[in-house]
Amino acid sequence: MAYRSGVNLQEVEPQAELYVPEPARIVKVEPQTAKEKLFEVELTSGRALGHGPGQFVQVFVPGIGEAPISLCSYRPGCSSFQLCVRNVGTVTAALHGLRPGALIGLRGPLGKGFAMDEIKGHDLLIVGGGIGLVPLRGVVQAILAERDQYGRVIILAGFKSPEEILFRSELEQWEQREDIEFAITIDRPHPGWGGHVGVITTLFPELRLDAPNTRALVVGPPIMYRFVITECRLKGLADESIILSLERRMRCGVGKCGHCQINNKYCCLDGPVFKYSELKFMWEAI
Amino acid sequence: MAKPTAAVFSFTGCEGCSLAILECEKELLDVVKLVDFVEWREAMSERTEAMIDLGFIDGAISTHHDEKKIRQVRERVRMLISIGACATNAGVNALKHRYGLREVKEIVYGEAGAEFDTISARPVHAVVPVEFEIPGCPIQGEEFLRIVLDIVQGKQPRLPNYPVCVECKRKENVCVFEKGMICMGPVARAGCGADCPSYGAWCEACRGFVDNPNDEAHEEVLTKYGVTSEELLQRYDIFCAYELEERKSRQQGQR
Amino acid sequence: MADRKLSIFVEEICRVEGHGNIVLNASNGKIEELWLEITESPRFFEAMMLGRRWDEATHISCRICGICSIAHTTTSVRAIEDAFGIEPSEQTLALRKIAYYGEMIQSHVLHFYYLAAPDFLGVPSVFPLVQSHPEEVKRALRLKRLGNDLCKAIVGRHIHPCAYLPKCMPKLPDPKALEDMHRRCVAAREDLAAAVDLFATVKLPDFQREGEALASWHPDEYGMYECQAIKSTQGDLTERRDYRQKIHEYVVPHSHAKHAETEQGAYMVGALARYRCNKEQLHPAALAVADRLQLDSYLFNPYAITLAQVVETVHSVEEAIRYLEWTLGRELEWEDWGVKPRAGRGVGVDEAPRGLLIHDYTFDDDGKLTAVNCIIPTNQNLNNIERDFHALVPQIIDRPDAEIQLLLEMLVRAYDPCISCATHLLRVEIKR
Amino acid sequence: MALLVMSEDYVRALIGKLMKETRVVAPHVREGRKQWQFADVVDPGRVALEYVSTILPPKKYAFPTEDDLVHWRTEEGFSAEPVLSVEPLVLFGVHPCDIYGLESLDISLTDTYVDPNWVARRRAMRIVGIDCLPDEWCFCSSMKTCSVSSGYDLFLTPINNWSEYVAEAATGAGAAMLAVAEGREASSHDLAQMRAWQNDKLARQRDRRINTEVNDLPLHFTGFADSVVWERWSRKCYSCGTCNTTCPTCFCFDVLDKLKLSLDEGYRSRVWDGCMLEDFAVVAPHENFREERHERLRHRFYRKYAYLYTRYGRPYCSGCGRCVRQCLADIDPVKVINDLLTEARKEAAGHGL
Numbered sequence A: 001m002a003y004r005s006g007v008n009l010q011e012v013e014p015q016a017e018l019y020v021p022e023p024a025r026i027v028k029v030e031p032q033t034a035k036e037k038l039f040e041v042e043l044t045s046g047r048a049l050g051h052g053p054g055q056f057v058q059v060f061v062p063g064i065g066e067a068p069i070s071l072c073s074y075r076p077g078c079s080s081f082q083l084c085v086r087n088v089g090t091v092t093a094a095l096h097g098l099r100p101g102a103l104i105g106l107r108g109p110l111g112k113g114f115a116m117d118e119i120k121g122h123d124l125l126i127v128g129g130g131i132g133l134v135p136l137r138g139v140v141q142a143i144l145a146e147r148d149q150y151g152r153v154i155i156l157a158g159f160k161s162p163e164e165i166l167f168r169s170e171l172e173q174w175e176q177r178e179d180i181e182f183a184i185t186i187d188r189p190h191p192g193w194g195g196h197v198g199v200i201t202t203l204f205p206e207l208r209l210d211a212p213n214t215r216a217l218v219v220g221p222p223i224m225y226r227f228v229i230t231e232c233r234l235k236g237l238a239d240e241s242i243i244l245s246l247e248r249r250m251r252c253g254v255g256k257c258g259h260c261q262i263n264n265k266y267c268c269l270d271g272p273v274f275k276y277s278e279l280k281f282m283w284e285a286i
Numbered sequence B: 001m002a003k004p005t006a007a008v009f010s011f012t013g014c015e016g017c018s019l020a021i022l023e024c025e026k027e028l029l030d031v032v033k034l035v036d037f038v039e040w041r042e043a044m045s046e047r048t049e050a051m052i053d054l055g056f057i058d059g060a061i062s063t064h065h066d067e068k069k070i071r072q073v074r075e076r077v078r079m080l081i082s083i084g085a086c087a088t089n090a091g092v093n094a095l096k097h098r099y100g101l102r103e104v105k106e107i108v109y110g111e112a113g114a115e116f117d118t119i120s121a122r123p124v125h126a127v128v129p130v131e132f133e134i135p136g137c138p139i140q141g142e143e144f145l146r147i148v149l150d151i152v153q154g155k156q157p158r159l160p161n162y163p164v165c166v167e168c169k170r171k172e173n174v175c176v177f178e179k180g181m182i183c184m185g186p187v188a189r190a191g192c193g194a195d196c197p198s199y200g201a202w203c204e205a206c207r208g209f210v211d212n213p214n215d216e217a218h219e220e221v222l223t224k225y226g227v228t229s230e231e232l233l234q235r236y237d238i239f240c241a242y243e244l245e246e247r248k249s250r251q252q253g254q255r
Numbered sequence C: 001m002a003d004r005k006l007s008i009f010v011e012e013i014c015r016v017e018g019h020g021n022i023v024l025n026a027s028n029g030k031i032e033e034l035w036l037e038i039t040e041s042p043r044f045f046e047a048m049m050l051g052r053r054w055d056e057a058t059h060i061s062c063r064i065c066g067i068c069s070i071a072h073t074t075t076s077v078r079a080i081e082d083a084f085g086i087e088p089s090e091q092t093l094a095l096r097k098i099a100y101y102g103e104m105i106q107s108h109v110l111h112f113y114y115l116a117a118p119d120f121l122g123v124p125s126v127f128p129l130v131q132s133h134p135e136e137v138k139r140a141l142r143l144k145r146l147g148n149d150l151c152k153a154i155v156g157r158h159i160h161p162c163a164y165l166p167k168c169m170p171k172l173p174d175p176k177a178l179e180d181m182h183r184r185c186v187a188a189r190e191d192l193a194a195a196v197d198l199f200a201t202v203k204l205p206d207f208q209r210e211g212e213a214l215a216s217w218h219p220d221e222y223g224m225y226e227c228q229a230i231k232s233t234q235g236d237l238t239e240r241r242d243y244r245q246k247i248h249e250y251v252v253p254h255s256h257a258k259h260a261e262t263e264q265g266a267y268m269v270g271a272l273a274r275y276r277c278n279k280e281q282l283h284p285a286a287l288a289v290a291d292r293l294q295l296d297s298y299l300f301n302p303y304a305i306t307l308a309q310v311v312e313t314v315h316s317v318e319e320a321i322r323y324l325e326w327t328l329g330r331e332l333e334w335e336d337w338g339v340k341p342r343a344g345r346g347v348g349v350d351e352a353p354r355g356l357l358i359h360d361y362t363f364d365d366d367g368k369l370t371a372v373n374c375i376i377p378t379n380q381n382l383n384n385i386e387r388d389f390h391a392l393v394p395q396i397i398d399r400p401d402a403e404i405q406l407l408l409e410m411l412v413r414a415y416d417p418c419i420s421c422a423t424h425l426l427r428v429e430i431k432r
Numbered sequence D: 001m002a003l004l005v006m007s008e009d010y011v012r013a014l015i016g017k018l019m020k021e022t023r024v025v026a027p028h029v030r031e032g033r034k035q036w037q038f039a040d041v042v043d044p045g046r047v048a049l050e051y052v053s054t055i056l057p058p059k060k061y062a063f064p065t066e067d068d069l070v071h072w073r074t075e076e077g078f079s080a081e082p083v084l085s086v087e088p089l090v091l092f093g094v095h096p097c098d099i100y101g102l103e104s105l106d107i108s109l110t111d112t113y114v115d116p117n118w119v120a121r122r123r124a125m126r127i128v129g130i131d132c133l134p135d136e137w138c139f140c141s142s143m144k145t146c147s148v149s150s151g152y153d154l155f156l157t158p159i160n161n162w163s164e165y166v167a168e169a170a171t172g173a174g175a176a177m178l179a180v181a182e183g184r185e186a187s188s189h190d191l192a193q194m195r196a197w198q199n200d201k202l203a204r205q206r207d208r209r210i211n212t213e214v215n216d217l218p219l220h221f222t223g224f225a226d227s228v229v230w231e232r233w234s235r236k237c238y239s240c241g242t243c244n245t246t247c248p249t250c251f252c253f254d255v256l257d258k259l260k261l262s263l264d265e266g267y268r269s270r271v272w273d274g275c276m277l278e279d280f281a282v283v284a285p286h287e288n289f290r291e292e293r294h295e296r297l298r299h300r301f302y303r304k305y306a307y308l309y310t311r312y313g314r315p316y317c318s319g320c321g322r323c324v325r326q327c328l329a330d331i332d333p334v335k336v337i338n339d340l341l342t343e344a345r346k347e348a349a350g351h352g353l
Ligand SMILES: Cc1cc2nc3c(=O)[nH]c(=O)nc-3n(C[C@H](O)[C@H](O)[C@H](O)COP(=O)(O)OP(=O)(O)OC[C@H]3O[C@@H](n4cnc5c(N)ncnc54)[C@H](O)[C@@H]3O)c2cc1C
Pocket: A056, A065, A066, A067, A068, A069, A070, A071, A083, A084, A085, A086, A087, A088, A089, A090, A091, A092, A093, A131, A134, A135, A246, A247, A248, A249, A250, A272, B158, D279, D282, D283, D284, D285, D286, D287
């Protein structure tokens, strides 16, 4: 029989701390919008997290619970890191109630982030919808740290309304930069908004891309993926050049609990960052 | 944060649910460190005029007096939590709806019954808005404590949305269908630890239904075990009579 | 003070189960109105049960009362068994009794410690006692928990037991749990001794009123469970099924609870009634406690019901120990559940902690209920309480309102009325 | 390895000897019916050596229904530590399908990250396997789990109509058990009976087969996500998760926070979960990735026979039949898969293939 045989349990190394949150301190809290806050966090041990862009941590609020949150900063050498959290439920609400100095628990970094080595040397089309911009912010920071390693960098950001715009001052800086092509849109007209209006796909017709050399990094709500992927493919991007990050319910974050399974992938282990080519035959992915 | 105040108010019911709170003996001493009980007729003589943070209601609303009183209570309470099958679901009280109100009075009290105040039994949420509901007949002490903890911490409490079979199988029970009993477990909301099947009896869905019960499957299965649809409905009735009435009127409303 | 108008209205008497009011109107020392009003919403159990299958009957009727739901279940199951001609095995009876005494313990402890003791200690509820009498409170918790856990070990839980069915136990208890319960029952003797010490210091209000008392009777044991006949302090025995010949129920306008009487008029049921009827059959340990509390000198003082409960708790713990030992001494056997319904009438009579409880069912061929009558202890006591009121008030009418009110409330509480149980019961209203 | 033939009395005597040193768990009949449960042995005479299947698989000893993982405090800052209680254990009387189940969880729970609680408890476990006769729900012959060649210390095969057992040690621990056991040497006649036993097992399942080679299942599942089969079978599914709960190869869990009433300390513990339950794939806010019953049923089947098969190199189904034995709606994997295969053939015919 061709079944894989059992595991020699004497040879594996049990990870005693696998589910144990490590103490971390909230250093700073910055309100972003009505629903999002940006937390600056560091491990109390002083150890640097050592994460890559697109990875996440399991954040534990004592007594309340745990939730997966993307690491949204990428600043090698800096012992603290940032989490941008939208208040949607139990844990996120409790997080929003915390002040600088509060202690939380963290597990991670977890998951496969954006493979920066694979996208180096290419033009990048970065598309972020709403809270989807959160993991992408780390990517942009990584790119800017080594700007010369990449080709063109195009960033498209979409929000429902001006009130929901995240990382406002940073977006303004990106907009100012000569080495980034930046566009922002809001879904519906809004008093006082002079910029582009329309869903994010309405920014696509203007785009001129060198398709074979372009990698698209797309993060947003499920509905956005369907339309943005179609646009990317229309622009001639190959399926393996479209890179996405997905969200699922996660309890363990380490490929055991089964909640984040998307067809035969575990979102927490094999993702959250996937190539569209991996997902396109998965009816549960998008 | 100041210690929240709590009160228990009883309406039409057996008061088993208030007793279930008193029965958390081991924990009660810790609970009074978390919340201050300021009014609870069954257990204490004190009463209060002040606004109450947490009001637990047991019992259904089944008289005009009840109805008036619950409206007054609502005014005095920040967070209203119905506890037990009667308060959340009208409980067994709704069984009387199968007869006319006049008939039930007569059956029990004879002619003298005619002047008694009774109206259709309704859950609290049908009369005033409630913030949360803890089901069960009676409520489970553990669940009650968990929910009080959640509330004290500002956490949204949650009830399981899976059927009793889950807890029943975790306890490795022999399914009571195999003993010739009829079980509501497959459509009933869990959270009780499958108490009844674990002690060898059947589940009566005292916690109401899961969000999307598969009644059609249940009817089919029960037919397999020789139960008629009518008997099935009767079974549903014991604790879910009101829920079924509500569902029916919702469906009619949609049409 | 001759022209003092007295008007007391106690709305929703506290520390009783259910809703009731006391109404007292007196003018110039003459009582104009004095009654116990039951405002508990009527619940119509007897009607709701008609047409239901026999296997639903118990689960519905035990919802009459959450405080003594084991008693209701016991009586209901026995009515079903009576109707279907089922004789449960000795093992089943022994196991049921453990749960039954469990409830007696928990209910009595709840009453004498949580509900009555605050009166004697001069506080409004058990909560202040947590600070002032921590040891007593812990002892009360321990004893009450013992009662609960006895129920839990056998029938799953005390409020609306899960596993109490006609014919046999649907699940055998875990022998380890039984051993544990035995150990705890034995240890509880010490807590009880301390409770007895506390109640030995209590001074009861001075009041006596003679009257009939009814209780279950069993040839071989103190009548509680498995009643064979209803015994009266008048000396007569009434067959279980013939209870109607002795007890007459009627509706009174001021109350949702039916009242009851015998030919002698109002009568008393409950712990003191049982003591008066069957004292000789008590366990010697309980008799010794009765002596210590001088219960025999209070036979006609309703405030002494609380003391009788202390005595009965000792009895119940001893009985629980006896039946636990019986069960532990043998290998429990599986019995198959399978009840065959048949047409006929069945009557269950037992003692709820508050007194005589009767469930009377008639079934048709399909095992569906065609007639139901339930007689509940609190209902039976209501009449007696009102008689007590009328005897007591003239004796105390010159005292201050607050004292009158307290004495009346304490009197009602002493009967340990379970008003929700009375289904069909309480507020004190004093208008002078 | 040495073979020893033991009478039933000797087998029970061996249990008695093992009990002196270690906690021993074995199947026991439940409530006087044809249902069994792994439970602590109190009296070796009451162990059910001849049984069909326990309600819950023996994985519960390494992966309890509720298992505390983490203990945390906030008294002085925040601290957390792993929680693990392990105790040496002999699992006596495990059927081949359940051994297969335990080995499967060894694979998935050590893949990439190594689950500490599982591994510690599994290491502290000795397994005595025992062979069985399948009932009308078993389909181990289709799943090729009728016999296993590893995953046990000692294995007992009944011969001479359950009066004797051929004991075969596979490890040092197994050999040590044999060393204290009594019995006689095996003869070639005994070995022939062992083989006959295997054949008998296969023969009993002749009419209960999956109509394809199990190795081909991942392939057969490809492209049938939209098959009517899922909808058809899910119509009578309660979403009660009994199939997940009783499965020896399921390992999904939820994590609960249990807070002490003092508010400054608590546990995080895992409880069994199941992909058939309605809220299994719910994320914020109110999005359910498998909202429909048929989506959940499909996921379960794909996970067992395709996803995890490709991922971990073996099907995550041991053919023990528990899921259908306990399913009130009689949703039978054999029938569902055969139904899928039939539909596939019809479809292929429709395409003129
Ligand atoms: C890889 C990854 C990265 C992420 N990164 C971020 C990020 O950077 N920032 C961010 O804000 N969010 C992020 N999220 C999303 C975030 O994890 C979720 O919003 C978070 O888990 C919500 O947790 P909560 O406890 O606050 O909400 P919950 O209390 O879990 O509730 C959220 C919603 O889920 C539903 N729900 C959850 N559990 C149940 C249940 N058992 N039964 C019924 N309904 C249920 C509820 O309807 C509720 O509306 C990320 C998610 C993933 C997977």
